Amino acid sequence: MREELVKLQQQQGASFDEASVPVTFGNDNRAIAAVTTGVALCDRAHWGRIQLSDADCKMFLHNQTTNDCNRLQPGAGCLTLFVTSTARTIDLATAYILPESVLVVVSPQRREFLMQWCDRYIFFGDKVKLDDVSDRTTLFSLVGPESSALLQKLGVEVSVAAPINTHWVSAIAGAEVRVTVGSGLATEGYSLIVATDAAAAVWAALTEAGACPLGDRAWEQLRIQQGRPMPDQELTDDYNAVEASLWQAISLDKGCYIGQETIARLDTYKGVKQQLWGVRSATAIAPGMPITLADEKVGVVTSVVQVADGYCGLGYIKTKAGGAGLTVHIGASEATVVEVPFLQRERLSAPAIAP
Numbered sequence: 001m002r003e004e005l006v007k008l009q010q011q012q013g014a015s016f017d018e019a020s021v022p023v024t025f026g027n028d029n030r031a032i033a034a035v036t037t038g039v040a041l042c043d044r045a046h047w048g049r050i051q052l053s054d055a056d057c058k059m060f061l062h063n064q065t066t067n068d069c070n071r072l073q074p075g076a077g078c079l080t081l082f083v084t085s086t087a088r089t090i091d092l093a094t095a096y097i098l099p100e101s102v103l104v105v106v107s108p109q110r111r112e113f114l115m116q117w118c119d120r121y122i123f124f125g126d127k128v129k130l131d132d133v134s135d136r137t138t139l140f141s142l143v144g145p146e147s148s149a150l151l152q153k154l155g156v157e158v159s160v161a162a163p164i165n166t167h168w169v170s171a172i173a174g175a176e177v178r179v180t181v182g183s184g185l186a187t188e189g190y191s192l193i194v195a196t197d198a199a200a201a202v203w204a205a206l207t208e209a210g211a212c213p214l215g216d217r218a219w220e221q222l223r224i225q226q227g228r229p230m231p232d233q234e235l236t237d238d239y240n241a242v243e244a245s246l247w248q249a250i251s252l253d254k255g256c257y258i259g260q261e262t263i264a265r266l267d268t269y270k271g272v273k274q275q276l277w278g279v280r281s282a283t284a285i286a287p288g289m290p291i292t293l294a295d296e297k298v299g300v301v302t303s304v305v306q307v308a309d310g311y312c313g314l315g316y317i318k319t320k321a322g323g324a325g326l327t328v329h330i331g332a333s334e335a336t337v338v339e340v341p342f343l344q345r346e347r348l349s350a351p352a353i354a355p
Contacts, residue, residue, distance in 0.1 A: 001196040002138070002196060021046045031212050036144065038144050041203070042213075042214045042215075043203070045140075045199070048111025049132075050106060050131070050134075051133045052104065053102075053128075060128045066241060067254075069095055075097070076165065077180065079094055079248055081250065085258055086259065089229075090110065090235065091106050094165060096180060107231050111132065135196065138195070139191060142189045142190045143187050143214070144189060156179060158190075173202050173205040177202060185223060186227070221307065221312075229314070229343075239316060240262065243273070247345065247346060250347065252347065274318050277317050277324070279301065279328070280312055280335060284306075285304055287304055289301045291330055293322075299316050299317035300316055301313050303315075315330075323339075
């Protein structure tokens with residue numbers, strides 16, 4: 001069903017990986033520039049989409065993840081975390097509340113795992129049904145300051161004041177599209193969910209209206225520069241949700257949930273021994289390299305991308321070592337610790353909704 005979209009993207013210069021993800025359109029620099037000055041369009045169909053339905057679906061997600069999903073009404077959404085009983089991070093997901101179901105967007109590496117994880121916690125008498133709708137739907141992200149103008153050009157009514165993760169149904173190129181506020185990054189934009197058989201027509205309409213195609217390689221550069229953590233890199237059994245600096249996806253006011261006791265204890269006793277930060281270096285660094293300060297290991301690099309003026313990375317650094325502005329060494333390279341806009345280091349005074 002994706003063949004028509006893949007063919008169209010090939011005509012636009014796309015190169016694909018073995019999973020048919022468009023890695024690049026041969027325009028990475030122009031696409032990244034569009035994120036700042038215009039609007040870029042990224043195909044995120046390889047991210048998972050899990051639909052929970054039946055009478056208890058919202059309460060089920062509320063009890064299994066870190067955010068206060070139960071207070072949200074249809075048309076609202078939130079970031080939320082799947083964590084272990086010791087608050088180790090499994091995935092950062094986005095939940096969209098629909099009238100009779102919840103649609104959850106999860107990371108590409110966690111689609112099958114989370115289907116099994118959720119199924120394990122559905123007990124006799126729970127009115128919850130799970131459906132992996134990833135193959136029947138497609139996810140696009142518009143990223144950049146002209147995203148609203150582009151959607152309006154296509155006849156989509158938008159409100160620039162709408163809270164992040166607000167969503168509604170509209171039409172693009174004659175197809176029904178769920179429009180959601182938020183690009184998936186720290187940059188303003190929208191994410192669009194559409195039936196797979198209409199994806200090519202919607203992609204064509206968006207690019208003809210002026211959106212610059214952006215491949216997965218450029219998306220990876222943006223997510224590292226902006227600090228969005230990903231499974232198997234920043235989100236692993238080695239780090240908990242508070243160390244990942246994702247307070248925008250955590251509530252401590254909603255009652256018990258998996259991992260809640262550990263998170264509450266970390267908050268109460270300020271027991272965060274390390275935190276996720278950005279790092280920048282003029283010379284080569286790589287994931288897995290130790291971060292040192294005065295010859296003492298204070299952290300480790302988790303992700304790296306090469307950029308025009310050097311290397312950008314993410315890494316966990318001991319709290320006692322310091323934060324933004326700190327000069328450290330990564331191998332033989334000198335690096336500077338920098339803040340990244342996606343992360344939130346302090347918990348909100350009210351239950352969290354948005355990044």
